[in-house]
Amino acid sequence: MSAIIEIANKIFQPLIDLGAAPMMTIVLTLIALVFKVKPSRALEGGLKLGIAITGIGAIIDMLTNSFSQAMADFVARTGLSLNITDVGWAPLATIT
Incomplete structure (x- = not known):
């Protein structure tokens, strides 16, 4: 069983290493061709x-950088350190 997993990792790892946008482009294209x-x-x-995934990622990165000082102040005042960014339903609906 571990040999099968190793073979699958060798096959799919280059695709995963491309990143989300190229990988999803290839996956969606192949799924559409199947249909x-x-x-x-x-x-x-x-x-x-x-393109949508790249754009949403760029917007989230810009917002994260813009609010980084406010987030640092929030952590300093409250002691909470949250490591997950919840962007809400709107960006996810846009991607969908």
């Missing part, structure tokens, strides 16, 4: 998803 979508439309959908 008999025209290749040009499948690639278009995959690219749009990759």
Whole structure:
């Protein structure tokens, strides 16, 4: 069983190392092709998803950098150190 997992890791690790946007572009394109979508439309959908993931990631990064001082002050005053960013439903709905 561990040999199968090692083989799967060797096959899929280069895809995972690409990052979220390229990986999801490839995955969505392949899924669309399985459902008999025209290749040009499948690639278009995959690219749009990759662009959306990149854009949302850039916005979250900009907001995190903009609010970093406020977050540091919050941690200093309350003693809470939260390491998860909840962006809410709106960005997730945009990606979907």
